[in-house]
Amino acid sequence: MRKIIVILICLMPLAIMAQKSVTIQGMLTKLNDSAKIYLLYPDTTGLVFKIVDSTFVINNQFSFKLKNNLPVKVFLRIYHKSLTSSQVEARDELPVYLISSNPFIQVLSNTDHIKGAVVIGSKNNDDCVKYLNMLKPLEKESQRLLAKYKAKGPDANKYTTFMKALIRERDIQNKGFLDLALQFIRSNYDSYCALELLYT
Incomplete structure (x- = not known):
């Protein structure tokens, strides 16, 4: 087990350094165009994720272009408002692993939620x-x-x-x-x- 741990730790920085840019292209077939997708990066501890960017959904699609100093993992988040109140519903988010990923990652969902969406192009999501x-x-x-x-x-x-x-x-x-x-x-x-x- 100790040998496996050493291999994992050694491979991690090499895999992420090989990536100079990643495009995340998403499609949520039942999400309204007024919705916003938020991109979250980890802080220096790697444990807390903070919003660094956002984009509107247009024709059920969204896109983020990530460059330089890519983290191992990011989160995509949607804030849904309840139909009966102004309160935000339970957190709807999806982890996307950039380490060992393709330069182009697809996020696909046939609902209006991003949690549980299919991620194509990321080995670690698989x-x-x-x-x-x-x-x-x-x-x-x-x-x-x-x-x-x-x-x-x-x-x-x-x-x-x-x-x-x-x-x-x-x-x-x-x-x-x-x-x-x-x-x-x-x-x-x-x-x-x-x-x-x-x-x-």
Whole structure:
């Protein structure tokens, strides 16, 4: 595992330095032309992302041209206003990995939301989708356990035998998540997504 970590760290700067510019072209087929797409870059810590640019959607399309000092990852974000109030709805955003990407990246969605859009031209976005698909069976099991807990009612914690069994199931599930993460890291040692998993 230590060898894999060293390889990941060494490959990361080389891959991003090879990119001098990237164009992100998007199409959201059900998003109004009045909508705005925001581009977010990481700060110096790499943990906090801040808005650096924005563009309007025209004919369901938008585009960003990124040059010089490209970060490993950016976010695209949309702020949706509720039809019943002026409040902004839940955050709608999409990570786009620039590291090891093509100079031209497409973002495609057949809805008015960017979260969950298909990203074409970014190897690491492909890797993340692959990892998320691996997790789907376990996530379904998580929902089952949560439903089981809620069905017991507000006093669920008072049922000692029930809670012990539920916690036992949860611990088995958590081990399953860890095993899948390690499996992904070992078989995708050249992926930035694998490096991110090591930090979580």
